[in-house]
Amino acid sequence: MASSTRETGPFDARIPEAPLGEMWTTYKSTCKLVSPANKRNLDVIVIGTGLAGASAAATLGELGYNVKTFCFQDSPRRAHSIAAQGGINAAKNYQNDGDSVYRLFYETIKGGDYRAREANVHRLAEVSTSIIDQCVAQGVPFAREYGGMLDNRSFGGTQVQRTFYARGQTGQQLLLGAYSALSRQVASGRVTQYSRHELLDIVIVDGKARGIIARDLVSGAIERHSAHAVVLCSGGYGNVFFLSTNAMGSNVTAIWKAHKRGAWFGNPCFTQIHPTCIPVHGEHQSKLTLMSESLRNDGRIWVPKAKGDKRKPRDIPEAERDYYLERRYPAFGNLVPRDVASRAAKERCDAGYGVGSTAMAVYLDFADAIKRLGQADISAKYGNLFEMYEKISGENPYKTPMQIYPAIHYTMGGLWVSYELQTTVRGLFAAGEANFSDHGANRLGASALMQGLADGYFVLPYTLGNYLADDIRTGKIDTNLPEFAEAERAATERISQVMGIDGPTPVDKFHRELGKVMWDQCGMARNSAGLDKAISDIRGIREEFWKKARIPGDANELNVELEKALRIADFMELAELMCIDARHREESCGGHFREEFQTEEGEALRNDADFSYVAAWQYGGPDEKPVLHKEPLTFNNIKVQARSYK
Amino acid sequence: MSESTLNLTLKIWRQKNATDAGAFVTYKLDGVSTDSSFLEMLDLLNLQLIEQGEVPVAFDHDCREGICGACSMVINGRPHGPERGTTCQLHMRAFRNGDTIVIEPWRAKSFPVIKDLVVNRSSFDRIISAGGFVSVNTGAAQDANCIPVPKPDADEAFDAAACIGCGACVAACKNASAMLFVAAKVSHLAMLPQGRVEREARVLKMVAQMDEEGFGACSNTGACSAECPKNIGLQHIARLNREYQRASLLTGK
Numbered sequence A: 001m002a003s004s005t006r007e008t009g010p011f012d013a014r015i016p017e018a019p020l021g022e023m024w025t026t027y028k029s030t031c032k033l034v035s036p037a038n039k040r041n042l043d044v045i046v047i048g049t050g051l052a053g054a055s056a057a058a059t060l061g062e063l064g065y066n067v068k069t070f071c072f073q074d075s076p077r078r079a080h081s082i083a084a085q086g087g088i089n090a091a092k093n094y095q096n097d098g099d100s101v102y103r104l105f106y107e108t109i110k111g112g113d114y115r116a117r118e119a120n121v122h123r124l125a126e127v128s129t130s131i132i133d134q135c136v137a138q139g140v141p142f143a144r145e146y147g148g149m150l151d152n153r154s155f156g157g158t159q160v161q162r163t164f165y166a167r168g169q170t171g172q173q174l175l176l177g178a179y180s181a182l183s184r185q186v187a188s189g190r191v192t193q194y195s196r197h198e199l200l201d202i203v204i205v206d207g208k209a210r211g212i213i214a215r216d217l218v219s220g221a222i223e224r225h226s227a228h229a230v231v232l233c234s235g236g237y238g239n240v241f242f243l244s245t246n247a248m249g250s251n252v253t254a255i256w257k258a259h260k261r262g263a264w265f266g267n268p269c270f271t272q273i274h275p276t277c278i279p280v281h282g283e284h285q286s287k288l289t290l291m292s293e294s295l296r297n298d299g300r301i302w303v304p305k306a307k308g309d310k311r312k313p314r315d316i317p318e319a320e321r322d323y324y325l326e327r328r329y330p331a332f333g334n335l336v337p338r339d340v341a342s343r344a345a346k347e348r349c350d351a352g353y354g355v356g357s358t359a360m361a362v363y364l365d366f367a368d369a370i371k372r373l374g375q376a377d378i379s380a381k382y383g384n385l386f387e388m389y390e391k392i393s394g395e396n397p398y399k400t401p402m403q404i405y406p407a408i409h410y411t412m413g414g415l416w417v418s419y420e421l422q423t424t425v426r427g428l429f430a431a432g433e434a435n436f437s438d439h440g441a442n443r444l445g446a447s448a449l450m451q452g453l454a455d456g457y458f459v460l461p462y463t464l465g466n467y468l469a470d471d472i473r474t475g476k477i478d479t480n481l482p483e484f485a486e487a488e489r490a491a492t493e494r495i496s497q498v499m500g501i502d503g504p505t506p507v508d509k510f511h512r513e514l515g516k517v518m519w520d521q522c523g524m525a526r527n528s529a530g531l532d533k534a535i536s537d538i539r540g541i542r543e544e545f546w547k548k549a550r551i552p553g554d555a556n557e558l559n560v561e562l563e564k565a566l567r568i569a570d571f572m573e574l575a576e577l578m579c580i581d582a583r584h585r586e587e588s589c590g591g592h593f594r595e596e597f598q599t600e601e602g603e604a605l606r607n608d609a610d611f612s613y614v615a616a617w618q619y620g621g622p623d624e625k626p627v628l629h630k631e632p633l634t635f636n637n638i639k640v641q642a643r644s645y646k
Numbered sequence B: 001m002s003e004s005t006l007n008l009t010l011k012i013w014r015q016k017n018a019t020d021a022g023a024f025v026t027y028k029l030d031g032v033s034t035d036s037s038f039l040e041m042l043d044l045l046n047l048q049l050i051e052q053g054e055v056p057v058a059f060d061h062d063c064r065e066g067i068c069g070a071c072s073m074v075i076n077g078r079p080h081g082p083e084r085g086t087t088c089q090l091h092m093r094a095f096r097n098g099d100t101i102v103i104e105p106w107r108a109k110s111f112p113v114i115k116d117l118v119v120n121r122s123s124f125d126r127i128i129s130a131g132g133f134v135s136v137n138t139g140a141a142q143d144a145n146c147i148p149v150p151k152p153d154a155d156e157a158f159d160a161a162a163c164i165g166c167g168a169c170v171a172a173c174k175n176a177s178a179m180l181f182v183a184a185k186v187s188h189l190a191m192l193p194q195g196r197v198e199r200e201a202r203v204l205k206m207v208a209q210m211d212e213e214g215f216g217a218c219s220n221t222g223a224c225s226a227e228c229p230k231n232i233g234l235q236h237i238a239r240l241n242r243e244y245q246r247a248s249l250l251t252g253k
Ligand SMILES: Cc1cc2nc3c(=O)[nH]c(=O)nc-3n(C[C@H](O)[C@H](O)[C@H](O)COP(=O)(O)OP(=O)(O)OC[C@H]3O[C@@H](n4cnc5c(N)ncnc54)[C@H](O)[C@@H]3O)c2cc1C
Pocket: A047, A048, A049, A050, A051, A052, A053, A070, A071, A072, A073, A076, A079, A080, A081, A082, A083, A084, A085, A086, A087, A088, A170, A171, A197, A198, A199, A200, A233, A234, A235, A236, A245, A246, A247, A250, A251, A253, A254, A290, A409, A410, A431, A432, A433, A434, A445, A446, A447, A448, A449, A450, A452
């Protein structure tokens, strides 16, 4: 269970030597460049067409590189980013309410519970303003005021209005903007798009990422693609929990394969749980649906005071209800941060006070708000969410309280990257949710979209150029190199292995079981005994999978079960690393709550003396222990404090 | 959440690959919760098929929240089924115990079937590549508030931009026309000052690509808009026609 630890001293995060506010400018004005004539001879592979991948590929194509993009959906426009609802942050200060680059930087570091790297976060805040300019120029229809200027709303964890939005479909509109920029490059011939393709392995030649092995999901053909650099923008791995708010196909395969080929994995256990999702309704449920955090502005959260009270919510008198957030956190009430609200709901349900058919839900009640403001007002604010809720649950939230429960939503962990977004493998970059870099132990709302577009539009084009400048004389990478043959053989073997299991059990069952172990032991609350048990349970599920799974059909055709089996096989390996990471981090911070480390009142207890570092795990080999490396975090521009919401 | 269960008869289009002729196959499925979604009902069928050693039904889906546009089934003769919205948002409480449900892929020459209910919609990507964008390089943009947009225009542009590219409009049309999809994109960009610079070239190229992909002609029956899960209205087709005529006149093409 324990892992071997090697203290490597400070990592080479390649942070520019300059004061915080000048680092990025310094980098941009001193990094190496590639001339237009040379760019034509350089190939770049981008995995993923979400906000990070589409924006990176479009920009690299504009600059003149030869780009290939890959996604498993039938069109790049369907990447998971499309589902983001609430908005995107940017330090524009259009509302003149005191926002600034420093404030956005500060709130992101603090919101992340002081587990993110200052230099990266400051750059993110700096480029945030250009993102909005770029998107508007592309025709993204952001919400506007009557005067024609852009509108803003406020979001959790901040004191200013800096969130730009497009109704409840901000992710969709931003992605369609990036997709249109990508489509323009496809038309120009600078980008070749491979849809319905899945990355199966990374090819490393002389220590550098030089290509990938991919499977054409329609024909089943295994393909070799070479490049001078590979960029992974493959999204988050929340689906390791089976039930999450992520799209069904979201997976860890790309970054897991990279990890096994030498890229270190940063803070794998840092996951975000969103408090307001529609609860699990039955054993055949396939995914969970988010209900926007904004609902907690007007909804009151409660459970019955009596255990197992089965009366209809409206029949339970006021005096017999427990508004537990208002009771425990009088200062913040229903508006405590995501992690605190989630844990409190779990505590009530575990203690037997949960409601609904499964007793794993709490009420979010709008009766008071409707009485105070009128139904029309509530409908104007939340109409579309109420409708979506009714479609899924069949109940009318104007008449009866919503039932909600926390769900897995986002993964802050990901591949460890330097300031240049380069992994520990040279020429292998990671951007968007796939990297670990900007959100520490907890991400603020509306900051993932910002990070994806910052990485793709504004950071990678410089840092990749700096890397590729040394490659202008390399020439085309030959896909007949033995390293390609070896990686192709490994991928083909893995497929034969999976197809050859020949057991009785559909692969979803293993995924569901894995998800349950992860949710119970490595979810909202964790402890050492539970994590030890989880590790042995995960190994058990893995063994069963390799003995008992059944994948019908052939490998040389569209085969959804095979796609799922390959992804689940990787999730089962990742799950163990997440538990090892959660086990080793003996403190509570952000989304990582260790029951052994809490105050008497049940609040998270961070341990800065021992754990103010990024845990970067090196793959140790099959069934070998991973090796821990620590990147110390130093805060020179911000005062480290404890969080309190009482 | 008052749950009950349904026993159903499913007639599903099974087609091994693009060259296979394909046929309906009938399945009995019992004990479907009325709380489950339509796709969860198919998940349940697939679990049983796999346990019986059969090949499960292939269908496209990803977000299951009505926004990615992947899901695409004709259910009892209607794209996305009996309610307004996407297939993934349809729930089983819309059906009765004992119902027979007929499930087919989108049917259109420009959306060839890949397998079972999965079709190839890459023609839509090529239409967007033909001109569905504003030609602005990264980093070349001015400050966002330098381009004020009247709120009604922004709202109208948004209504058009809400298209999820699912293709139900094509599946609903007896001519398999893609006019509503193309109109949504043209209208979105024509309503905004950023999009006006290239408006003539855009509409001409996108329409030419639409024709090249083999989509049928529009006869203004409105079936597309009636079945569109995102309520894209026929006024956008009218705007597309105006934009097209204007561009043809101005460019002499
Ligand atoms: C319901 C919901 C609402 C959200 N709302 C907000 C919000 O309001 N504001 C906010 O800031 N954030 C929000 N988030 C978070 C945010 O949407 C994501 O973090 C972000 O969109 C991730 O973008 P990405 O580009 O990194 O990856 P993704 O958009 O996930 O894209 C991943 C891409 O990689 C491809 N891919 C993956 N694996 C492979 C493989 N093996 N081979 C080939 N291709 C592969 C996929 O096809 C896809 O194109 C929300 C998340 C959810 C789930």
